[in-house]
Amino acid sequence: MSEELSSRQVRDLELLLQQLQQELKRLLSTTEEGARPVDLGQPIGRLSRMDALQQQSMAKASRRSHEIRLQQIAAALNAIKEGEYGQCKECGEPIGFGRLGARPETPFCVGCQGRREPGR
Numbered sequence: 123m124s125e126e127l128s129s130r131q132v133r134d135l136e137l138l139l140q141q142l143q144q145e146l147k148r149l150l151s152t153t154e155e156g157a158r159p160v161d162l163g164q165p166i167g168r169l170s171r172m173d174a175l176q177q178q179s180m181a182k183a184s185r186r187s188h189e190i191r192l193q194q195i196a197a198a199l200n201a202i203k204e205g206e207y208g209q210c211k212e213c214g215e216p217i218g219f220g221r222l223g224a225r226p227e228t229p230f231c232v233g234c235q236g237r238r239e240p241g242r
């Protein structure tokens with residue numbers, strides 16, 4: 123079982139979360155251009171049109187995952203304020219500093235994350 127976080131560790135992770143939040147917001151604002159609808163009226167040829175559509179859907183997918191991460195980060199920062207940070211949302215056990223250092227926004231411990239996402 124993992125140790126509960128010290129207040130020092132929580133402060134470090136809060137900083138990490140704030141940095142991540144800024145970085146993701148920056149990424150989202152720079153990828154906005156690529157996620158614009160493809161202009162199908164443009165005479166760019168069938169293949170390049172398919173390329174454009176594919177690029178657009180990839181840009182959308184990565185935007186989507188950034189947005190989900192941002193939501194988790196906001197929830198984690200809120201949990202820090204409430205003094206509930208570092209507890210698994212599923213089983214209530216401490217998540218552990220090692221795991222939070224790698225992924226500070228995660229709401230689940232390793233075991234629960236594994237059950238939610240089989241194969242990872």
Ligand SMILES: [Zn+2]
Pocket residue numbers: 210211212213214215230231232233234235
């Ligand atoms: Zn758990």
